[in-house]
Structure formats: C-alpha cells, structure tokens
Amino acid sequence: MTGPSATALFSRYARDYDASRRRLIPAFDDFYGAVVDTLSLGPGPIERVLDLGAGTGLLSAGILAAHPYAKLVLLDGSEEMLARAQARLGPALSELHLGDMRDCLPAGPFDAIVSALAIHHLDDGAKRDLFARALARLRPGGAFVNAEQVAGPSRSLTDVYDRVWVRQCRALGATAEELSDARERMANDDCADVDSQLRWLRKAGFAEVDCVLKSWRFAVMAAWAPAS
Numbered sequence: 001m002t003g004p005s006a007t008a009l010f011s012r013y014a015r016d017y018d019a020s021r022r023r024l025i026p027a028f029d030d031f032y033g034a035v036v037d038t039l040s041l042g043p044g045p046i047e048r049v050l051d052l053g054a055g056t057g058l059l060s061a062g063i064l065a066a067h068p069y070a071k072l073v074l075l076d077g078s079e080e081m082l083a084r085a086q087a088r089l090g091p092a093l094s095e096l097h098l099g100d101m102r103d104c105l106p107a108g109p110f111d112a113i114v115s116a117l118a119i120h121h122l123d124d125g126a127k128r129d130l131f132a133r134a135l136a137r138l139r140p141g142g143a144f145v146n147a148e149q150v151a152g153p154s155r156s157l158t159d160v161y162d163r164v165w166v167r168q169c170r171a172l173g174a175t176a177e178e179l180s181d182a183r184e185r186m187a188n189d190d191c192a193d194v195d196s197q198l199r200w201l202r203k204a205g206f207a208e209v210d211c212v213l214k215s216w217r218f219a220v221m222a223a224w225a226p227a228s
Contacts, residue, residue, distance in 0.1 A: 018056055018058060018084075020174065020178050020181075020182075021058065022172065023169055023172045023173055023174040023178060024169055024174060024178065024179075024182050025117075025218065026165070026168035026169065026171075026172060026215070026216075026218075027213075027215040027218055030213060030215065031116075031147055031213065031215070031218050031220065032058070032059060032062050032116065032147065033062070034147065034212050034213040034220040035059060035062070035063070035114055035116070035145045035147050035220060036062050036063055036065075036066045037212075038143060038145050038212055038220070038222045039063065039066070039067070039112050039114075039143055039145065040066065041143075042141075043141045043227070044111060044139070044141055044142075045067075045111065046063070046067040046070050046111045046112055047067075047069065047070055047071065047111055048070065048071050048073070048094070048109075048110050048111050048112075049063055049067075049070050049071070049072050049073065049110060049111065049112045049113070049114060050073045050074075050075065050105070050106060050108075050110045050112070050113045050114070050137065051063075051072060051073070051074045051075065051113075051114050051115065051116075052075050052101050052105075052113065052114070052115040052118055052119065052130075052134075053075070053076055053077075053101060053115050053116070053117070053118020053119065053121070054074035054075060054076045054081070054082070054085055054118075055076055055078070055081045055085065055116075055117075055118070056081050056084040056085050056088065057072075057074065057084065057085030057086075057088045057089050057093075058088075058116070059114060059115075059116040059147065060072045060074060060085065060089055060093075060114075061088055061089060063112075063114065064089065064092050068092075070092065070111075071092065071094035072089060072092050072093050072094055073094050073095040073097070073106050073110070074089075074093065074095070074096050074097065075097040075099055075101065075105070075106060076097075076098070076099075076118075077098070077099065077100055079098055082096050082098060101118070101119070101122060101126075101130055102122065102126050102129070102130070105133055105134070105137050106137075107137075108136070108137035108138065108139070109137065109138060109139040109142065110137055110138055110139065110142060111138075111139055111142050111143075112138075112142060112143045112144070112145065113134045113137060113138060113142070113143075113144045113145075114144075114145045114146070114147075115145075115146050115147065115148070116146075116147040116148075117147065117148065117149055119146055119148060120148055120149050120150070120189050120190060120191045120192070121188050121189065121190065122190065123190050124190070124192055124196075127192060127197070127200065128200045128203070128204065131144070131200055131201050131204040131206075131223075132204040132205065134204075135204050135205050135206060135223075135225055138225040139225070140225055140226060140227050140228050141224060141225060141226075141227045142224070142225045143222060143223070143224050143225075144201070144206065144222070144223045144224075144225075145220065145221070145222045145223075146197075146220070146221045146222075147218075147219075147220045148191075148197075148218070148219055148220070148221065149189065149191055149217055149218060150191055150192065150193060150194050150197070150214075150217060150218070150219045151191040151192055151193045151217075152193060152217075153193045153194075153195060158191075158217075160216075161216045161217035162217070164216045164217075165216065165217055166179065168216075191217075194211050194214060194219050194221065197221055198210070198211060198221060201221070201223040202223075204223075205225075205226070206223035206224060206225060206226075207224055207225065207226040207227070208222075208223065208224040209221075209222070209223045209224075210222055210223075
C-alpha cells in the first residue's frame with residue numbers, strides 16, 4: 001500500500017481484512033497458490049523472501065507453508081497490518097519494514113520478491129521504477145511474482161471485469177457492505193493491463209517474463225532475473 005490516504009484506509013480495515021478475502025477474490029486458492037507454485041520452479045532454494053505491500057502476511061503464510069525454512073522480510077505502509085502479519089508468521093519473520101514501495105527497498109539479495117494486491121496502488125511510472133528496483137534486489141535467477149488486480153486491455157473490457165467480479169462475489173456470499181467497503185478501498189487503485197506490465201518487466205531487464213494465471217481482473221505475473 002502506498003500514499004497516506006490508502007494507508008489510513010487499509011489500517012482501518014486491518015482487523016477484518018482477511019475474513020472477506022475468499023468472498024472478494026473469487027479465484028482465491030488459484031490466485032495465491034500460483035505464487036507459491038511459481039516459486040517452486042527454481043532455480044535454487046527459496047531461503048529469503050521480500051513481500052511488498054505485505055498487509056496481514058496472507059501471501060507470506062502460504063509461501064512459508066511450502067518453504068518452511070524461508071526467512072521473510074515484509075514491507076507495508078500500515079503499522080496495524082504489519083502487527084497482524086507479525087502475529088501470524090512468528091519466528092519465520094526476519095524483518096519488518098514500515099514504509100512505502102516507492103522508497104528504497106530492504107537490502108538484498110533475495111531469492112524471491114513477491115506482492116499481492118498492492119502494486120496497483122502505484123501509478124504506472126512508479127510501477128516501472130519498482131520493477132527495476134526489485135530486479136536489483138534479486139539474486140541471479142531469483143523470481144519476482146506479482147499477484148495483482150489488473151485492468152482490461154480496453155475500457156469496455158475493464159467494465160466487463162468489474163461486472164463479472166460483482167456477480168462472482170455475490171455468488172460467494174459477499175454482502176452489500178463488503179462490496180461497498182471494497183469499492184472504497186479500490187478508489188485508490190491505478191490498475192494496468194497485463195500486456196503493459198509484462199512489457200515493463202522485460203524493459204526493466206528480467207530475462208523470463210510470463211503471466212502464469214489470469215482470471216478476469218486477477219492475474220499473477222512472474223519474472224526471473226538473469227542467471228548471471
């Protein structure tokens with residue numbers, strides 16, 4: 001998360017944030033699971049991971065379940081969110097950083113840098129800058145995996161994504177209040193389409209780039225640093 005208004009808003013929802021995730025992210029298991037699966041592709045072990053916009057540590061917990069010896073470094077702008085992540089992750093949490101993704105990132109090298117539903121709060125220029133700075137913090141062959149909310153390739157398709165999301169969330173039991181609260185948080189969004197983000201990752205210098213999962217407005221994009 002980034003920006004004072006976004007940080008304050010997400011801090012306000014910290015206590016109840018996890019409870020609605022499965023109702024507001026229709027492809028929840030596939031979405032988070034694709035990040036974990038991608039990290040298992042290698043090369044090399046996953047021993048040190050940086051989670052950007054880590055929130056309550058939901059994504060890091062999934063990574064830890066698959067890589068129990070990993071040391072986790074979390075960055076987020078909300079003190080309340082990080083407190084919940086600390087309680088969730090326990091001794092596997094190596095470092096906590098209260099800060100903004102637009103600022104200097106924690107020192108590497110990392111085997112993996114991940115993010116879930118956070119980078120879309122940055123404008124496009126800041127996204128491109130972050131991709132380059134993330135690459136600089138990865139070890140050779142390290143992975144950058146971004147589980148993200150994305151725009152469609154056109155305004156009309158973005159509108160379709162939104163209608164599908166509402167229909168799916170309601171089918172999963174999301175209440176009108178949950179959808180309204182989600183809309184309030186989404187007011188800070190600056191989503192970009194998948195093709196643009198893959199292009200920016202390649203331009204940043206990543207050697208291999210792909211969208212490994214996409215379900216309407218939710219996509220998981222992966223990029224690997226050059227091996228040497």
